[in-house]
Amino acid sequence: MLNTFQQAPHPMLPKSTHDEASRQEFSKSLKQFVQQGLLPGLQPVFTQRASKAFEQEHGRAPRDRREIRKVMEPDLYFQHYAALNRIAQEMLWNSVIDSVERQLPELIDSARSWSAAAKSELRMDPSFVPPKYVTALDIHCMPGGYASEVTADDVSVAALYDRGAYLYGMGFAGPLNDDMGRSVCNYVQRQLPGFKPRRILDMGCTVGHSTLPYKTLFPDAEVWGIDVGGPVVRYAHARAAALGVDVNFAQMNAEATDFDDGYFDLIVSHIMMHETSGKAMPRIVRECHRLLSPGGYVIHADLPPFDLMSPFTQFILDNETWYNNEPFWGAMREIDQIKLAVDAGFPADSVAFATAPMAIMESAAQGAAGYTDASASAVADREFNAGEFAPGGGWEVLIARKAVQA
Numbered sequence: 322m323l324n325t326f327q328q329a330p331h332p333m334l335p336k337s338t339h340d341e342a343s344r345q346e347f348s349k350s351l352k353q354f355v356q357q358g359l360l361p362g363l364q365p366v367f368t369q370r371a372s373k374a375f376e377q378e379h380g381r382a383p384r385d386r387r388e389i390r391k392v393m394e395p396d397l398y399f400q401h402y403a404a405l406n407r408i409a410q411e412m413l414w415n416s417v418i419d420s421v422e423r424q425l426p427e428l429i430d431s432a433r434s435w436s437a438a439a440k441s442e443l444r445m446d447p448s449f450v451p452p453k454y455v456t457a458l459d460i461h462c463m464p465g466g467y468a469s470e471v472t473a474d475d476v477s478v479a480a481l482y483d484r485g486a487y488l489y490g491m492g493f494a495g496p497l498n499d500d501m502g503r504s505v506c507n508y509v510q511r512q513l514p515g516f517k518p519r520r521i522l523d524m525g526c527t528v529g530h531s532t533l534p535y536k537t538l539f540p541d542a543e544v545w546g547i548d549v550g551g552p553v554v555r556y557a558h559a560r561a562a563a564l565g566v567d568v569n570f571a572q573m574n575a576e577a578t579d580f581d582d583g584y585f586d587l588i589v590s591h592i593m594m595h596e597t598s599g600k601a602m603p604r605i606v607r608e609c610h611r612l613l614s615p616g617g618y619v620i621h622a623d624l625p626p627f628d629l630m631s632p633f634t635q636f637i638l639d640n641e642t643w644y645n646n647e648p649f650w651g652a653m654r655e656i657d658q659i660k661l662a663v664d665a666g667f668p669a670d671s672v673a674f675a676t677a678p679m680a681i682m683e684s685a686a687q688g689a690a691g692y693t694d695a696s697a698s699a700v701a702d703r704e705f706n707a708g709e710f711a712p713g714g715g716w717e718v719l720i721a722r723k724a725v726q727a
């Protein structure tokens with residue numbers, strides 16, 4: 322298996338015993354085996370076996386991802402792949418739960434102390450009710466989801482996410498799980514030279530993985546992360562303080578925030594939209610338009626639309642909808658997001674899809690020197706080979722600019 326980044330330790334991250342760490346590494350390796358060992362086998366199974374059977378019956382090849390699913394589901398190879406993928410997903414969260422539960426009282430105390438010492442603001446709302454699309458099921462099989470609270474000042478699901486997201490990404494998001502934020506920051510630097518936002522909002526920030534790079538890139542800006550999950554916002558604030566980064570966090574719904582009209586010059590989100598709903602998404606896009614100052618930018622990094630890929634790739638990616646508790650995953654890729662932005666008030670010629678190359682890939686070319694934060698020094702002392710980094714691509718971003726004049 323590839324030797325990817327180890328996670329950078331920080332004071333809020335739950336510590337693992339030897340046995341816990343071993344189970345976690347196993348679950349990460351199992352996930353890698355499914356992705357790199359089993360997944361590539363699905364294409365020949367489809368073209369050489371399942372598609373041929375369909376052609377014999379219908380006189381033509383399957384046309385779309387739904388027909389492909391129909392012929393792949395009964396196939397034993399596919400069944401083994403899908404079952405093992407689900408088992409690996411459940412196993413990775415389970416491998417972290419013990420260490421979180423064992424240390425919960427210390428984690429809560431630690432979060433309180435770091436938050437109290439922070440220069441930045443934490444806004445919690447005791448009367449807040451998270452939307453159903455977040456609480457109705459455990460998204461991507463993470464026990465408790467983002468919003469469960471079982472004790473006062475609970476941070477358990479947040480600690481679970483911080484460690485679990487590293488295993489989920491198999492280390493490819495970098496030592497601080499912040500590759501999406503870094504990648505969009507690089508994109509902003511390249512595509513919008515001279516742009517200096519005074520206030521930045523990260524919607525659906527979870528524990529702040531992607532939020533912190535914006536403060537690094539724009540140290541003079543007032544940076545906010547918001548999320549509907551109470552525990553993740555609490556933890557995010559403490560984690561940022563522990564890492565010495567001055568970012569404000571608030572428990573708010575991106576559909577209707579408490580900020581004033583035109584307060585932000587830059588609004589970003591990273592893989593939030595696909596975890597909302599068909600009703601919420603247009604509201605969020607409208608809220609972004611309201612919150613932006615004239616000439617301000619919004620950048621949502623999320624899933625590429627289905628029409629940009631082959632039906633077989635659509636089928637593979639849509640497995641998340643079917644087997645990983647991601648009910649909006651596929652539906653979101655069929656929404657006309659450009660139209661959504663135009664309907665919300667963004668000028669049509671300012672709205673576009675683009676790709677932000679993965680920062681981690683670019684760092685591979687420069688060596689670990691691409692990671693300059695002190696907190697990422699864990700990687701600075703060793704050399705990395707290109708094969709250690711995530712294969713391919715970048716993050717798909719939807720970018721829009723509010724008109725300079727109303």
Ligand SMILES: C[S@@+](CC[C@H](N)C(=O)[O-])C[C@H]1O[C@@H](n2cnc3c(N)ncnc32)[C@H](O)[C@@H]1O
Nearest residue numbers: 467525526527530531548549550574575591593
């Ligand atoms: C996959 S996580 C995002 C990860 C995070 N942005 C990062 O880069 O590490 C999705 C997050 O969006 C949050 N979320 C979903 N709907 C939201 C809404 N309407 N307003 C604010 N946050 C929301 C969830 O609670 C969850 O924390």
